[in-house]
Amino acid sequence: AQTVTQSQPEMSVQEAETVTLSCTYDTSENNYYLFWYKQPPSRQMILVIRQEAYKQQNATENRFSVNFQKAAKSFSLKISDSQLGDTAMYFCAFGLHRMDSNYQLIWGAGTKLIIKP
Amino acid sequence: KAGVTQTPRYLIKTRGQQVTLSCSPISGHRSVSWYQQTPGQGLQFLFEYFSETQRNKGNFPGRFSGRQFSNSRSEMNVSTLELGDSALYLCASSPEGRGLANTDTQYFGPGTRLTVL
Numbered sequence: 457a458q459t460v461t462q463s464q465p466e467m468s469v470q471e472a473e474t475v476t477l478s479c480t481y482d483t484s485e486n487n488y489y490l491f492w493y494k495q496p497p498s499r500q501m502i503l504v505i506r507q508e509a510y511k512q513q514n515a516t517e518n519r520f521s522v523n524f525q526k527a528a529k530s531f532s533l534k535i536s537d538s539q540l541g542d543t544a545m546y547f548c549a550f551g552l553h554r555m556d557s558n559y560q561l562i563w564g565a566g567t568k569l570i571i572k573p
Numbered sequence: 574k575a576g577v578t579q580t581p582r583y584l585i586k587t588r589g590q591q592v593t594l595s596c597s598p599i600s601g602h603r604s605v606s607w608y609q610q611t612p613g614q615g616l617q618f619l620f621e622y623f624s625e626t627q628r629n630k631g632n633f634p635g636r637f638s639g640r641q642f643s644n645s646r647s648e649m650n651v652s653t654l655e656l657g658d659s660a661l662y663l664c665a666s667s668p669e670g671r672g673l674a675n676t677d678t679q680y681f682g683p684g685t686r687l688t689v690l
Contacts, residue, residue, distance in 0.1 A: 460615075501665060501679040547616060560632055563608075563616035 458483045460550050462564035469538055470572050476523075477533045477567050479548030486510075489551035490524065490531045495566075496544040504546070507531065535569075543571045575599070577666050577682035585688045591652040594685045598645050598666030604628075605647040606679065607639060608663040616663070622647050623669075651687075659689045 459482045469475045481490070492504040507515045507524050514522050519539075523532045535542055548564040578597045586592050598605050607619040618631040622641035639649040645666075651658055665679040 495681070501681055561618035563618070565615040 458485070458550055458552060458560065458562050460548055460562050460564040462546075462548050462567050464567045465565070466568040466570070468570040468572055471538060471540060473538055474534065474536050475538055475569065477535075477546050477548075477569065479531045479533070479564055481529050481531065481548075481550050481562075483529070483550065483552070485552055487553075490522075491549040491551065492520070492522070492531075492533045493547045493549060494542075494544045495547065496541075501547070505533065538571045540571050540573060542569065544569060577664060577680050579662075579664050579682040579685050581685060582683065583686045583688075585690060586654050587690050588654055588656060590654050591650065592654060592687060594649045594651075594662055594664075594687075596647045596649070596664030596666075596682060598647070598664075599680055602666035602668050602680070603645055604667045604669055605641055605645060606665045606667075607647070607649050608665065609633075610661040610663055610684070611659075619649070654689045656689050659687060661686050 461480045463478055467475060488509045490507045494502045494504050505515050505517045505520050505522055507522055509526060514524050519536045521534045531548060545566045545568050547566045550562045552560045577599055580595045584592060596605055604621060604623045606621040609617045609619055619633055619637055620627055620631060620639055621629040622639060625641045625643060636652045639647060641647045661684045663681050663684045665681045667679045
């Protein structure tokens with residue numbers, strides 16, 4: 457069975473600093489997807505970044521980048537030059553297509569990130 | 574636009590009963606996803622409906638079912654309730670929702686807190 461672990465329940469950093477959120481997962485599959493979602497107080501679940509497991513190059517989206525270590529089953533999110541608007545819950549998620557063409561989406565427990573002015 | 578609404582907000586049932594939860598997506602959104610959130614298991618994907626069809630399904634037993642109406646409103650039903658079904662059930666809507674390739678922002682409702690005694 458697949459599992460996703462986010463070991464940091466809460467983190468806080470000063471504005472403009474760089475912060476890294478950790479995520480580890482467990483699977484015996486070889487082809488899968490990994491996601492980082494952001495959920496601000498407005499309760500939108502916004503896709504931050506997506507990584508396909510077959511791609512070795514780490515995904516980047518502006519100030520957001522990941523460190524994908526497939527062998528270590530680690531998928532950390534780095535936020536550079538953090539901004540007040542980055543304050544939110546961050547969820548790591550693992551996605552896998554199943555044989556019946558449905559997909560399985562497994563979420564971590566989330567990390568509450570607070571950016572302090 | 575009005576946000577995603579879920580009814581009821583709180584529900585108390587006893588083991589063996591069944592329950593129906595309702596979700597009204599944001600106007601114009603065609604995809605509705607359901608999630609179960611518990612402190613121990615985090616956020617777990619139940620299923621996604623798009624244009625009245627179940628497009629994707631998570632790894633939950635058949636006691637969990639849902640449907641979507643022509644106006645995109647969705648209902649989720651849980652039969653033969655078990656104590657472990659106590660959770661916050663979240664509904665999320667998005668314009669298209671493309672499963673694992675989903676790049677849509679998902680908009681979550683406030684959830685229905687189900688307690689099974």
